[in-house]
Amino acid sequence: KNKTGAALANPTKADYQAVYDEIASRLEEKDDYDDGSFGPVLVRLAWHASGTYDKETGTGGSNGATMRFHPESSHGANAGLIAARDFLDPVKAKFPWITYSDLWILGGVCAIQEMQGPIVPYRPGRSDRDVAACTPDGRLPDATQGGDHLRNIFYRMGFNDQEIVALSGAHALGRCHRDRSGFEGPWTFSPTVLTNDFYTLLLEQKWDWKKWDGPKQYEDKSTKSLMMLPTDMALVQDKGFRPHVERYAKSNDEFFKDFSAVVLRLFELGVPFAAGTESQRWTMKPTWDES
Numbered sequence: 001k002n003k004t005g006a007a008l009a010n011p012t013k014a015d016y017q018a019v020y021d022e023i024a025s026r027l028e029e030k031d032d033y034d035d036g037s038f039g040p041v042l043v044r045l046a047w048h049a050s051g052t053y054d055k056e057t058g059t060g061g062s063n064g065a066t067m068r069f070h071p072e073s074s075h076g077a078n079a080g081l082i083a084a085r086d087f088l089d090p091v092k093a094k095f096p097w098i099t100y101s102d103l104w105i106l107g108g109v110c111a112i113q114e115m116q117g118p119i120v121p122y123r124p125g126r127s128d129r130d131v132a133a134c135t136p137d138g139r140l141p142d143a144t145q146g147g148d149h150l151r152n153i154f155y156r157m158g159f160n161d162q163e164i165v166a167l168s169g170a171h172a173l174g175r176c177h178r179d180r181s182g183f184e185g186p187w188t189f190s191p192t193v194l195t196n197d198f199y200t201l202l203l204e205q206k207w208d209w210k211k212w213d214g215p216k217q218y219e220d221k222s223t224k225s226l227m228m229l230p231t232d233m234a235l236v237q238d239k240g241f242r243p244h245v246e247r248y249a250k251s252n253d254e255f256f257k258d259f260s261a262v263v264l265r266l267f268e269l270g271v272p273f274a275a276g277t278e279s280q281r282w283t284m285k286p287t288w289d290e291s
């Protein structure tokens with residue numbers, strides 16, 4: 001059978017690895033975007049596809065890929081994610097058997113691993129849904145708010161305080177764009193490599209309000225080249241969050257272990273996997289693994 005044909009009946013781990021490898025090679029090739037990588041925006045696409053989940057109603061989550069459609073594509077929080085969807089479209093064209101929902105999550109897994117992050121086991125099985133499955137606006141976090149808001153949003157997905165802090169370490173990656181969120185700048189000095197720098201910088205730098213005409217954000221006192229959102233700063237201001245920030249700042253290994261576990265959960269929210277498919281949580285081989 002033609003492995004790339006639309007009719008591929010039972011795609012195997014090797015088939016998904018071929019898609020992974022294609023995403024990884026496009027990441028390497030298209031290095032003139034932003035800070036040199038589409039990786040961060042791919043992580044954000046996978047997160048925003050998943051983070052709409054509501055555990056009470058079982059709606060939202062990464063099953064469906066409904067961000068392809070208006071109104072979800074036009075939700076303020078999703079501004080700029082067209083760059084990630086467009087990046088993945090040629091991959092979908094080459095492997096038409098994969099669903100958009102599985103592809104976007106595989107894009108997130110691939111980006112995390114290729115940016116030297118931990119292995120995030122990947123389980124396929126998402127199906128695409130139509131515009132009627134779009135979630136209402138307001139399910140993703142609002143960066144202008146504080147700790148209570150973070151808890152409201154992430155508890156709705158079923159996460160606890162430790163998991164909120166672990167997920168937030170993704171802000172080691174990428175940057176804010178004035179024309180997308182209104183905020184501006186990167187969180188770390190190496191925005192295309194996943195490290196625990198988000199936590200160390202949060203604790204070790206002195207942060208001032210940035211003086212500008214944009215939305216309220218922090219800038220580091222010494223170089224004035226890094227930023228923090230009000231929600232990021234809530235993680236050190238809040239007694240429930242702060243101990244986890246301190247723990248992850250001390251140990252990149254602990255951060256990687258907890259980040260992998262919580263991202264795995266995030267990426268599976270709301271997906272009606274067939275029973276017994278936990279054993280299909282595959283390790284997709286990163287390009288840097290030469291074993």
Ligand code: CCH
Nearest residue numbers: 040041043044047141142143167170174175176177180181
């Ligand atoms: Fe985030 N994030 N995020 N974020 N985010 C932004 C960018 C990225 C919030 C707000 C923003 C997570 C949690 C939160 C990424 C991953 C995650 C931006 C800038 C805002 C604003 C967007 C722009 O202008 O392009 C808020 C609030 C929260 C609350 O918790 C979580 C969780 C994750 C993943 C696990 C990544 C990656 C980026 C960089 C995107 C890029 O294009 O560089």
